[in-house]
Each structure stands twice: as structure tokens, then as C-alpha cells.
Amino acid sequence: MNRAADPKARPENATRICIAVCFLLVLLIGFAREVMAQQPGPGDFGYHHHLHHDWYSNKFNRIGRACCNGTTADQPGDCRPTRAKYIDGKWFALVDGEYREVPDYAIMPPAANHEPFQFHVCANKYTKEIDCFFEQKDGT
Numbered sequence: 001m002n003r004a005a006d007p008k009a010r011p012e013n014a015t016r017i018c019i020a021v022c023f024l025l026v027l028l029i030g031f032a033r034e035v036m037a038q039q040p041g042p043g044d045f046g047y048h049h050h051l052h053h054d055w056y057s058n059k060f061n062r063i064g065r066a067c068c069n070g071t072t073a074d075q076p077g078d079c080r081p082t083r084a085k086y087i088d089g090k091w092f093a094l095v096d097g098e099y100r101e102v103p104d105y106a107i108m109p110p111a112a113n114h115e116p117f118q119f120h121v122c123a124n125k126y127t128k129e130i131d132c133f134f135e136q137k138d139g140t
Contacts, residue, residue, distance in 0.1 A: 055114050059132060062105040067122040067132035079122035093121040095128050102133040110137045
């Protein structure tokens with residue numbers, strides 16, 4: 001008997017096709033998540049630095065260290081928008097996926113922030129040491 005003509009074989013083929021489609025969807029979703037995970041976000045090195053390079057480049061912290069050591073507006077730099085938390089009288093800024101305590105000398109006056117509704121941090125790519133931190137003007 002010809003198996004292709006067998007009506008009992010059709011549900012089996014549909015099941016195989018469904019399993020194959022589901023498998024491909026899982027692979028596609030996994031690939032998309034991997035690609036998205038590689039995109040820098042708030043606090044990550046290089047995130048939006050090019051949009052603010054000129055502004056960051058002429059700022060210095062309380063001990064005279066330059067906030068921005070990035071070389072050009074086209075290169076990923078060390079300053080970027082970020083997220084922050086205020087815990088027990090200390091600021092903690094998100095730097096490359098980890099909240100790090102902001103040293104007092106790195107805290108810039110709130111009026112220095114040209115984007116009042118966003119935190120900014122300038123941190124070394126390798127040591128993660130925070131050079132400058134700009135609070136939101138509303139302090140939260």
C-alpha cells in the first residue's frame with residue numbers, strides 16, 4: 001500500500017511539520033535574544049557616548065580628572081547615560097551591568113547635567129572606576 005495515500009499518515013506528517021516549525025522558532029528566538037543582548041544599553045561602555053562627547057569632553061571632577069577620555073565622537077567613549085540608585089546616603093551607578101558605588105569626588109553638581117531627567121556616568125572601560133557621575137536634577 002502506498003503510504004502517501006494512507007489517510008492515517010497525514011496526521012503524523014502534520015505533527016512532524018509542527019515540531020520542525022516549533023524547533024525553528026525556538027532557534028530564531030534564541031538567535032534574536034543573543035543579538036539583542038550584544039547591544040549596549042544604559043550604563044554599558046559606548047552607549048550613546050557619541051551623542052554627548054562634546055558635552056562630556058570639557059568636564060572635570062572635584063580632583064581635576066577629566067570626565068571624558070574618549071578621543072572622538074565616532075569612537076566608543078567612557079561616558080554614557082546610565083541608571084542609578086541612592087542607598088544609605090551613597091550613589092550607586094550602573095556600569096557595564098553592575099551597580100558600583102560612586103566616589104564623592106566623582107559626583108558632579110546637578111546643574112552640570114545637560115539632560116536633567118537622565119543620569120550619566122563616566123567610567124574606565126577596564127577598571128570600571130567612576131570618574132564622573134551626573135545626577136538627575138530631581139535627584140531620583
